[in-house]
Amino acid sequence: MEEPILKVENLEVGVKKDTGFMNIVNNISFFLKKGETLGIVGESGCGKSMTSLSIMDLTPASVSLKSGKILLKDKDLTAMRKNERRKVRGKEIAMIFQEPMTSLNPVYTIGYQIVEMIRNHQNMTKKQAYQHALNMLQLVGIPRADEILHEYPHQLSGGMRQRVMIAMVLSCSPEILIADEPTTALDVTIQAQILELMKSLQEEMNMSIILITHDLGVVAEMCDRVVVMYAGEIVEESEVHELFENPKHPYTKGLLESLPDVDEDREYLSSIKGTVPSPSEMPEGCRFAPRCAFASEKCQEDPPVFRVNQKSSCKCWLFEDSTAE
Numbered sequence: 302m303e304e305p306i307l308k309v310e311n312l313e314v315g316v317k318k319d320t321g322f323m324n325i326v327n328n329i330s331f332f333l334k335k336g337e338t339l340g341i342v343g344e345s346g347c348g349k350s351m352t353s354l355s356i357m358d359l360t361p362a363s364v365s366l367k368s369g370k371i372l373l374k375d376k377d378l379t380a381m382r383k384n385e386r387r388k389v390r391g392k393e394i395a396m397i398f399q400e401p402m403t404s405l406n407p408v409y410t411i412g413y414q415i416v417e418m419i420r421n422h423q424n425m426t427k428k429q430a431y432q433h434a435l436n437m438l439q440l441v442g443i444p445r446a447d448e449i450l451h452e453y454p455h456q457l458s459g460g461m462r463q464r465v466m467i468a469m470v471l472s473c474s475p476e477i478l479i480a481d482e483p484t485t486a487l488d489v490t491i492q493a494q495i496l497e498l499m500k501s502l503q504e505e506m507n508m509s510i511i512l513i514t515h516d517l518g519v520v521a522e523m524c525d526r527v528v529v530m531y532a533g534e535i536v537e538e539s540e541v542h543e544l545f546e547n548p549k550h551p552y553t554k555g556l557l558e559s560l561p562d563v564d565e566d567r568e569y570l571s572s573i574k575g576t577v578p579s580p581s582e583m584p585e586g587c588r589f590a591p592r593c594a595f596a597s598e599k600c601q602e603d604p605p606v607f608r609v610n611q612k613s614s615c616k617c618w619l620f621e622d623s624t625a626e
């Protein structure tokens with residue numbers, strides 16, 4: 302198998318407290334291959350955003366990395382100095398957010414911001430960068446791109462802003478794109494267009510994508526492999542077909558059983574009773590056990606990750622007969 306382009310190993314992220322370190326992300330490991338799309342799914346508060354912000358080194362000030370490695374090819378990002386890390390950001394790994402206004406600056410024109418981004422990472426004259434910005438806007442399907450370059454973010458619709466942000470992050474041809482709920486705030490038609498756009502740009506650039514989403518329909522449409530997160534941990538990792546046809550973890554099954562009504566996409570978890578525990582009140586042993594229909598005595602002990610077959614692994618005692626990883 303080709304070496305993964307990105308490997309996250311035993312990552313622990315959390316908040317320093319007087320009483321000790323409170324984990325938000327607890328010892329997670331996963332990898333991303335060249336050209337593939339990896340989905341990260343899980344209920345609100347499971348640590349999806351903290352995981353991706355850690356990869357970007359963009360976590361809020363109160364949140365820090367406790368241990369683990371983030372390997373981009375052979376380089377361990379966690380061992381880098383801030384300024385080296387900044388160079389990786391944008392050029393090698395870029396991120397788009399749910400709300401594009403978090404990455405667009407309201408006081409500068411679209412053109413200024415894209416040109417700055419390009420010139421920070423690529424050796425181009427202003428004129429070349431401007432031309433490149435124009436090409437990128439056209440590539441993401443923005444009409445009257447030459448006019449838009451002179452406009453400010455607030456003059457655009459949500460869908461257009463999201464396209465601008467995609468054009469901006471892709472203008473430096475990152476090898477890895479992390480998209481955190483990139484389309485949740487958009488209406489269904491625009492959402493489909495943006496996803497289609499990401500897919501075609503991915504093919505063109507052979508980019509690898511980490512796609513964070515609540516929407517299992519989007520996962521089915523876009524992803525090759527999926528990581529399921531629960532309460533700061535990875536409870537299942539599966540190839541996408543395997544995940545839908547033969548889900549392993551009781552939590553994954555719960556997610557699949559509660560696929561949403563079209564217009565109630567935030568409600569899809571109704572079939573799993575209870576809520577995700579907060580980082581300060583994590584249950585001992587298996588963190589899902591208090592909500593799990595299959596829980597037994599054994600679950601008071603924290604299960605390791607078991608490799609179930611070539612296509613999936615699962616952190617649940619039900620798969621004890623498989624090999625521990």
Ligand SMILES: Nc1ncnc2c1ncn2[C@@H]1O[C@H](COP(=O)(O)OP(=O)(O)OP(=O)(O)O)[C@@H](O)[C@H]1O
Binds near residue numbers: 325343
């Ligand atoms: N600045 C912060 N300081 C301390 N804890 C935080 C901070 N931001 C988030 N958390 C906690 O970290 C946990 C994981 O949050 P995260 O934003 O990664 O979840 P998520 O899976 O992305 O959820 P969502 O689907 O709602 O975006 C939550 O329990 C949250 O309360």
Ligand SMILES: [Mg+2]
Binds near residue numbers: 481
């Ligand atoms: Mg999030």
